[in-house]
Amino acid sequence: METVKPRRVIINADDFGWSEGVTEGILRAAREGILTSTTVAANMPAAERAVRRLGEAPHLGVGVHLNVSQGSPLSEAGRALAGPDGRMNRTAGAVLAASLRPCLLAAMEAEFDAQIRWALDHGLAVTHLDSHRHAHGFPPIFARVVRLARRYNIPFVRWYGERLGRGWPAGPAKQRRVRRVLNGFSRVNALLGGGLRGTVGTWGVEHTGRIDTAWLIRAAEAAPPGAIEIMTHPGLGDDLDAAATRLRESRREELAALCDPAVRDAFDKQRIERIHYGRLHHAE
Numbered sequence: 001m002e003t004v005k006p007r008r009v010i011i012n013a014d015d016f017g018w019s020e021g022v023t024e025g026i027l028r029a030a031r032e033g034i035l036t037s038t039t040v041a042a043n044m045p046a047a048e049r050a051v052r053r054l055g056e057a058p059h060l061g062v063g064v065h066l067n068v069s070q071g072s073p074l075s076e077a078g079r080a081l082a083g084p085d086g087r088m089n090r091t092a093g094a095v096l097a098a099s100l101r102p103c104l105l106a107a108m109e110a111e112f113d114a115q116i117r118w119a120l121d122h123g124l125a126v127t128h129l130d131s132h133r134h135a136h137g138f139p140p141i142f143a144r145v146v147r148l149a150r151r152y153n154i155p156f157v158r159w160y161g162e163r164l165g166r167g168w169p170a171g172p173a174k175q176r177r178v179r180r181v182l183n184g185f186s187r188v189n190a191l192l193g194g195g196l197r198g199t200v201g202t203w204g205v206e207h208t209g210r211i212d213t214a215w216l217i218r219a220a221e222a223a224p225p226g227a228i229e230i231m232t233h234p235g236l237g238d239d240l241d242a243a244a245t246r247l248r249e250s251r252r253e254e255l256a257a258l259c260d261p262a263v264r265d266a267f268d269k270q271r272i273e274r275i276h277y278g279r280l281h282h283a284e
Helices: 020-032 047-052 077-081 092-098 102-121 132-137 139-151 173-196 213-222 249-258 261-269
Strands: 007-016 037-040 061-066 129-131 226-232 273-275
Touching: 007 020, 007 061, 020 047, 020 249, 037 047, 061 102, 061 132, 077 102, 092 102, 092 132, 102 139, 129 132, 129 139, 132 139, 132 173, 139 173, 213 249, 213 261
Parallel strands: 007 037, 007 226, 007 273, 037 061, 061 129
Antiparallel strands: none
16 A cells, blocks of 8 residues: 655745845744745845854755846856846846857856855855746756756755646736746756656745735645645845835735744644755655
8 A cells, every 4th residue: 555645845935145134034934934944045245144144043944046137146157147237137038048058058057156155165054956037947057057966965956846736816927827837847857857856846936926824825735745845935025126026015925924823823734744955855
């Protein structure tokens, strides 16, 4: 008789160190809510101070949020990805288009390498890798990220695959397209680096910026056997430039939801273990 796998959920906050307000929100969600994991944006201005504050949430697993879309590059090669002002400024589509040029794909790998080394040099036990604007979901970039993960003995890379089933509210049309594209890419990526897959998939893509208490309670009820990641973006958005991100007010809403006792009760009622990637086994 086949044993049913236990249900385990990694609740990750992207963008640690993006700004002081984002950092504060993530730490609060870890201390007061159900957040178990985060990924540091090593090239962003508040990253240094964010890492120094990790003692406020010692149970938090920490990965690296690879970023060639925004901020200043850390590497010399990464300058090829920046504009005249020395900053990277690329949409997700522009990152994918750039990755089709071998010289820029090599620059991305070098910049990712520098961001990983920054995290390691700051004493982080890196649990996993993910990326800003889902860059690593695109197979040519994914192959480079897999190579870096293996070079630095990082055991996991965020695995896309969001299949929520019936009854969920539809997300915005653009996000539905993003979900479908990433799900398709994941089938290709399985041939490139399946050994770094630790979860069934990642939820929160279609509803980025729209995760609230009701969504998290539904996720607890619908979580499949094995492990999934729930991607979130909590924070205090007051210090974010509206021209640079649409995720401002939604960060406060997600923070409130992650700290809602009703959400914690829902996960407890379903007997779902909340973990980070450092407590995960391969091929869950």
